[in-house]
Amino acid sequence: MKCAVDIESRDVEEMYINIDPIQAGGRLTADAMKAAISFGDGYSVCDNCRSPFRLDYIQKPPIAQFHADLAAWLNMDAVRVVPGARRGFQAVASTYVEKGDPVIVTALAHYTEFMAVEEAGGIPLEIPKDTANHITPDAAAEKIEAVIREFSKTPPLLFIDHVDYQFGNVHDVAGIIKVAHQYDIPVLVNGAYSVGIMPVDGKALGADFVVGSGHKSMAAPAPSGVLATTNEHAERVFRTTQAKGDVTGRTFGVKEVEMMGCTLMGVTVVGMMASFPHVRERVQHWETEVAHSQAVVDALLSIEGTKVLSDYPRQHTLTRIDTRESFDKVAQQHKKRGFFLSSDLKKRGITGVIPGSTRVWKFNTFGLMEKQIRHVGESFVGIARDNGLNIL
Amino acid sequence: MSKRAVDAVFQALFLLSDLRFLLRETAPEHDLDDMQRERAATTLAKVKRQITILEEELIR
Numbered sequence: 085m086k087c088a089v090d091i092e093s094r095d096v097e098e099m100y101i102n103i104d105p106i107q108a109g110g111r112l113t114a115d116a117m118k119a120a121i122s123f124g125d126g127y128s129v130c131d132n133c134r135s136p137f138r139l140d141y142i143q144k145p146p147i148a149q150f151h152a153d154l155a156a157w158l159n160m161d162a163v164r165v166v167p168g169a170r171r172g173f174q175a176v177a178s179t180y181v182e183k184g185d186p187v188i189v190t191a192l193a194h195y196t197e198f199m200a201v202e203e204a205g206g207i208p209l210e211i212p213k214d215t216a217n218h219i220t221p222d223a224a225a226e227k228i229e230a231v232i233r234e235f236s237k238t239p240p241l242l243f244i245d246h247v248d249y250q251f252g253n254v255h256d257v258a259g260i261i262k263v264a265h266q267y268d269i270p271v272l273v274n275g276a277y278s279v280g281i282m283p284v285d286g287k288a289l290g291a292d293f294v295v296g297s298g299h300k301s302m303a304a305p306a307p308s309g310v311l312a313t314t315n316e317h318a319e320r321v322f323r324t325t326q327a328k329g330d331v332t333g334r335t336f337g338v339k340e341v342e343m344m345g346c347t348l349m350g351v352t353v354v355g356m357m358a359s360f361p362h363v364r365e366r367v368q369h370w371e372t373e374v375a376h377s378q379a380v381v382d383a384l385l386s387i388e389g390t391k392v393l394s395d396y397p398r399q400h401t402l403t404r405i406d407t408r409e410s411f412d413k414v415a416q417q418h419k420k421r422g423f424f425l426s427s428d429l430k431k432r433g434i435t436g437v438i439p440g441s442t443r444v445w446k447f448n449t450f451g452l453m454e455k456q457i458r459h460v461g462e463s464f465v466g467i468a469r470d471n472g473l474n475i476l
Numbered sequence: 477m478s479k480r481a482v483d484a485v486f487q488a489l490f491l492l493s494d495l496r497f498l499l500r501e502t503a504p505e506h507d508l509d510d511m512q513r514e515r516a517a518t519t520l521a522k523v524k525r526q527i528t529i530l531e532e533e534l535i536r
Contacts, residue, residue: 098499114497118490433504453501 096435101456104436105402106249108450109281109301112355116303119358120351128350136338139346139353140164150357157364158279158294160286160312164322164340165298165348165356169276170196172295172311173243174203175342176272179321180240181206186231188239188264190219192248192255194274201243209239217251217393219244221259228267242269246284247277251394252402252446254278261290270317276300277402279310280363281450282370292317298352303359308352366451376457377401377449383461388474389413393444401450412442414471425467432463481533488526491519 087093096102097111112120123129123145132144140151155163166172173196181187183205189197191213201208211219211227224242231239242264246257261271270292278284279296280303286294298308313321322343325336339345348356377398384390389409394400407425415422426439437445449457469475498516502508508516 098496098503100504111500114493117493117496121489121493122486456503459504 100430100433100435101452101460102436103434103447103449103452103460105446105448106300107436108401108448109277109303110297110299110306111303111451112305113303113359113362115358115362116305116355119354120305123351123354126350129353130349138338138340139349141338145354145357147353147357150353150360153360154310155312158284158286158296158310158312159288160291160294161315162318162322163310163312164343165353166295166309166311166343167347167352168299168307169194169274169295169297169309170200171307171347172293172309173197173200173272173274175311176293176295176321177201177204177206177241178342179323180204180270182240185241186235186237186239188224188227188231188242188269190244190248192217192219192245192250192253193243194245194249194276197243197245197274201241206241216395217248217253219248219255219260221256221263224260225263225266228264228269232267238267239269242271243274244271245274245277246279246289247275247282247400247402249277249402251404252277252398252400252448253395254399257291258289261292265290276309277400281367281373281401283367286312286314293321298356302356302363304356305352308348308356310356373401373450374398376452376454377403379457380447380449380461380464381405384464386465386476387411387468388476402446402448404444404446406444408443410468410473411471414473415442418471424471428467428470429463432459432466434460434463478533481530484526484529484533488523488530491523491526494519495523 085093129142129145133142139147141148151163155161177200181201181204185206186209187201187206188211189208190211198208209231211223213219244257244260247254257273264271272293272295273289273291275284275294276297280301292314294312296302296310298304299306322340325339325341328335381392381398381403384405385392387410391406393404393406411425415424418424420427422440422442425442426437429437437447465475498512499506
């Protein structure tokens with residue numbers, strides 16, 4: 085079925101259980117779907133934009149209130165919605181990083197953190213991960229010391245991923261921030277895999293900035309996200325424009341430089357808003373989500389040769405699994421080669437594993453119903469059994 | 477101007493979104509339990525009401 089000329093309708097979520105590692109937390113709620121129907125037009129939230137003309141002041145729909153609610157929920161002082169977490173990284177890096185500045189990231193940092201630093205002219209330098217694939221406060225301290233020795237200056241910013249995208253491990257963000265603050269380094273917490281799916285308290289973490297992704301973890305349309313900060317940093321990162329036209333003498337009032345004026349002006353912000361009550365509620369059930377993740381991981385581990393590369397027991401719904409000694413052995417003999425796994429999963433109504441992957445791959449169980457979790461676990465085991473693998 | 481027709485279009489689309497969400501929750505088999513079947517029946521009855529309104533307003 086086509087939804088427009090040459091565009092097939094997308095019915096992946098209706099037809100399959102989707103365990104794609106990056107898509108799980110961004111699936112829309114029913115209310116966000118309704119908001120998308122209502123606010124699909126380009127500047128749809130601007131009908132009632134009145135002076136001062138800025139997105140976060142709009143009262144109808146209640147975008148101003150949404151900003152206040154988001155800040156309170158994250159326990160931060162000020163927030164802005166942004167077109168994806170990466171634009172939050174970009175705004176902060178652009179504000180704090182000067183050309184040639186060393187900036188601390190980590191060996192598990194998302195590539196967009198590197199790009200935000202690069203665009204600002206900084207030099208990204210990684211805190212190494214340990215053998216358990218964790219970024220530790222000790223490693224952060226060692227790296228900061230080494231960078232200060234090498235560059236004879238203190239890094240202006242440190243990025244740390246609350247939950248990394250490679251393993252879905254939860255890192256000691258509070259400990260790392262404590263270390264960074266001993267050197268007066270502000271810290272940006274990348275909450276792309278935490279804000280909106282698990283409880284996040286910015287002040288408890290000690291974060292200077294918390295960045296979340298709407299389309300990754302807040303059940304919102306893409307591109308959307310949130311940049312939250314403290315009163316200490318808000319004035320700087322959310323500074324208003326001082327530009328003035330030399331011919332016209334025009335000035336641009338309260339528009340914020342790093343936000344390029346207004347950010348999410350339609351379906352993205354309203355989608356975030358519509359999902360927000362559900363998001364606020366769902367983070368309270370994080371333990372159930374983790375238990376679901378654990379159940380599927382345990383099913384996979386019952387297949388002889390399978391290893392989990394993420395923390396075990398699981399503390400998150402995103403998991404990296406190693407099936408080189410199980411499904412990949414099947415792939416070597418199978419007529420479909422490595423494509424047998426995604427193909428067999430699809431026959432059982434499951435999608436989201438990259439076609440051809442049978443070695444090291446990731447999946448995410450966030451948001452699935454109990455029955456769907458059972459089906460996923462049983463399907464992995466069933467496929468293994470059908471292909472002659474031993475079940476422990 | 478038919479505000480009634482416009483409201484009925486939105487209301488029907490919103491109700492169908494609830495059904496869409498139900499299909500997601502029950503994928504891939506869409507084997508609904510008693511409560512889900514009741515939810516579907518109630519929603520469909522409401523959709524039919526909105527369709528009736530649209531017929532009255534637009535093609536009478």
